[in-house]
Amino acid sequence: GAGVSQTPSNKVTEKGKYVELRCDPISGHTALYWYRQSLGQGPEFLIYFQGTGAADDSGLPNDRFFAVRPEGSVSTLKIQRTERGDSAVYLCASSLKPTDTQYFGPGTRLTVL
Amino acid sequence: GESVGLHLPTLSVQEGDNSIINCAYSNSASDYFIWYKQESGKGPQFIIDIRSNMDKRQGQRVTVLLNKTVKHLSLQIAATQPGDSAVYFCAESDPYGGATNKLIFGTGTLLAVQP
Numbered sequence: 001g002a003g004v005s006q007t008p009s010n011k012v013t014e015k016g017k018y019v020e021l022r023c024d025p026i027s028g029h030t031a032l033y034w035y036r037q038s039l040g041q042g043p044e045f046l047i048y049f050q051g052t053g054a055a056d057d058s059g060l061p062n063d064r065f066f067a068v069r070p071e072g073s074v075s076t077l078k079i080q081r082t083e084r085g086d087s088a089v090y091l092c093a094s095s096l097k098p099t100d101t102q103y104f105g106p107g108t109r110l111t112v113l
Numbered sequence: 114g115e116s117v118g119l120h121l122p123t124l125s126v127q128e129g130d131n132s133i134i135n136c137a138y139s140n141s142a143s144d145y146f147i148w149y150k151q152e153s154g155k156g157p158q159f160i161i162d163i164r165s166n167m168d169k170r171q172g173q174r175v176t177v178l179l180n181k182t183v184k185h186l187s188l189q190i191a192a193t194q195p196g197d198s199a200v201y202f203c204a205e206s207d208p209y210g211g212a213t214n215k216l217i218f219g220t221g222t223l224l225a226v227q228p
Binding site (some may be wrong): 004031033035040041042043044045048050055056059091093095098099101102103104105106107 | 121147149154155156157158159162202204207210211212213214215216217218219220221
């Protein structure tokens, strides 16, 4: 079956602009996670959704970052007033239940010029 | 992601040899551990997991060993193939994350398989 998909695969933007990154989880997976991976590092947790609600947003670096999952499936990560330090690969993962294996998408590579 | 090998620990093996990738985890309260494989330009791919009530688990060509005494995890790959070349990450479930199951990833090890 289809895995986790993310769009766009690459996004180049200018400092100060707003971006949206989309994640389509595996069908039926109730848990959805966003992680960020900087060059040469492991992924770092940003936010977790159980269903439609953000159950844990403790990893969001500041209030420029926000995510939604209005219908409990697709999620959008939104970054306002982007900064060069936001450049990274943004990964989405989903699992059937929170205690189950997390399956990752291919990521969106964000470059802020 | 791409170019993650620049500053990563590297393990270089010959095709057909066995590989052992090691990982030290941080929290003695962690009870769930996972190994992921990440090829250049792709997301992490699940390989195998283990819970703290076990010390060994086997999959196809892979074995994970857990030593809770010294907080050490290892991934053994039998008969390593060129397609195994990638960055390997160990991850632990944050024991203080409540019901979230957010993962804490290690630095990663680049496995380079020589033909």
